[in-house]
Amino acid sequence: MDPQQFKDQARAQILDAAAGHRMLEIRGGGSKHWYGQQVQGDVLDTRGYSGVVDYEPTELVITARCGTPLAEIEALLAQHQQMLAFEPPHFGNDATFGGMLASGLSGPSRQAVGALRDFVLGTVLMDGKGEVLHFGGQVMKNVAGYDVSRLLAGSLGTLGLILEASIKVLPLPVAVSSRRFSMSEAEAIRNLNQWGGQPLPITASCWHDGSLTIRLAGAEAAVHAAEKKLGGDIVANAGEFWQVLREQTHPYFAGATDKALWRLSVPSTAAPLALSGSTLIEWGGAQRWLISESGTAAEAAMIRSVVSDAGGHATLFRGADKDVGAFQPLAPVVAQIHRHLKASFDPSAIFNRGRMYPDF
Numbered sequence: 001m002d003p004q005q006f007k008d009q010a011r012a013q014i015l016d017a018a019a020g021h022r023m024l025e026i027r028g029g030g031s032k033h034w035y036g037q038q039v040q041g042d043v044l045d046t047r048g049y050s051g052v053v054d055y056e057p058t059e060l061v062i063t064a065r066c067g068t069p070l071a072e073i074e075a076l077l078a079q080h081q082q083m084l085a086f087e088p089p090h091f092g093n094d095a096t097f098g099g100m101l102a103s104g105l106s107g108p109s110r111q112a113v114g115a116l117r118d119f120v121l122g123t124v125l126m127d128g129k130g131e132v133l134h135f136g137g138q139v140m141k142n143v144a145g146y147d148v149s150r151l152l153a154g155s156l157g158t159l160g161l162i163l164e165a166s167i168k169v170l171p172l173p174v175a176v177s178s179r180r181f182s183m184s185e186a187e188a189i190r191n192l193n194q195w196g197g198q199p200l201p202i203t204a205s206c207w208h209d210g211s212l213t214i215r216l217a218g219a220e221a222a223v224h225a226a227e228k229k230l231g232g233d234i235v236a237n238a239g240e241f242w243q244v245l246r247e248q249t250h251p252y253f254a255g256a257t258d259k260a261l262w263r264l265s266v267p268s269t270a271a272p273l274a275l276s277g278s279t280l281i282e283w284g285g286a287q288r289w290l291i292s293e294s295g296t297a298a299e300a301a302m303i304r305s306v307v308s309d310a311g312g313h314a315t316l317f318r319g320a321d322k323d324v325g326a327f328q329p330l331a332p333v334v335a336q337i338h339r340h341l342k343a344s345f346d347p348s349a350i351f352n353r354g355r356m357y358p359d360f
Helices: 003-020 070-079 097-103 185-196 220-230 238-246 297-309 332-345
Strands: 024-027 042-045 052-056 061-065 120-126 132-135 161-168 175-182 202-208 211-218 260-265 278-282 287-292 313-318
Touching: 003 024, 003 042, 003 120, 003 161, 052 070, 061 070, 061 097, 070 097, 097 161, 175 220, 175 238, 185 202, 185 211, 185 278, 202 238, 211 220, 211 238, 260 297, 287 297, 297 313
Parallel strands: 024 042
Antiparallel strands: 052 061, 061 161, 120 132, 120 161, 175 211, 202 211, 202 278, 260 287, 260 313, 278 287
């Protein structure tokens, strides 16, 4: 579809929905449709707005439209030995560039390079009044002093239609090696934090069922030195291991099919949590997955209480009854900020309403 034609049609759909007080569900390939609360409303399909707007490998920046297939972006970068360093999960063949940004999810390398939002340089947004706003490196000043481009990362389409985004990319590492160690959960957490304070090129980690796997990546000399210092067993088919972990096709996640899968964000130094269920740990100890039995309101409250006491928060990622709330309830002051932002960008409250929290 012609880019201007798409924007004209999107604007007309937005204005019509606002006038009729009808909700819109912004959706690309639908690969993350399950993430967050259930959304109702007419679908605003972004896939008609596709294509790379600008990419100069020497500048390490790519700008693309929201409906561009994520696989297409990664294939283009790979041709120039570059990558989306935060390793965004696809969760399906139809993942789009806009859905990547809206979901805000990062993969195994989050512990080393930072989150998706740290790589967002600029965005183009169509708001609830059908106006096209430019943020980050553009002429329009960020609303109310917020870094709006990064604010959109993880907003799940609740603030508007993300039309385009400019993302920083990085070169592929020269050398990569993965090592595996047998150790308990407590030992893994302790070692990961000790190693994290040393000049070691650890870019990913995963502990599950008594086994800790780490990925070393960077200059050949640095990787070889780390291998010699840390030891461990060489991991066969390591690339496939990190791929299935990123896409949650690892056997651990298969066990969550008919149960509740919780994503627990805690300080990396937090001791093993006193929670029943199966655990997998990533990001140097800072991201912990928990498969629990039921996902009832009582169990959700207990999990969130334990995680909160550890200094973190809990997200009901998949499965169970989303009536308990997919995301950790916000403190009153933070919730008020969210409502003000929603009112500023989406005054008629039509975009993905309720996907994050019931009142917006």
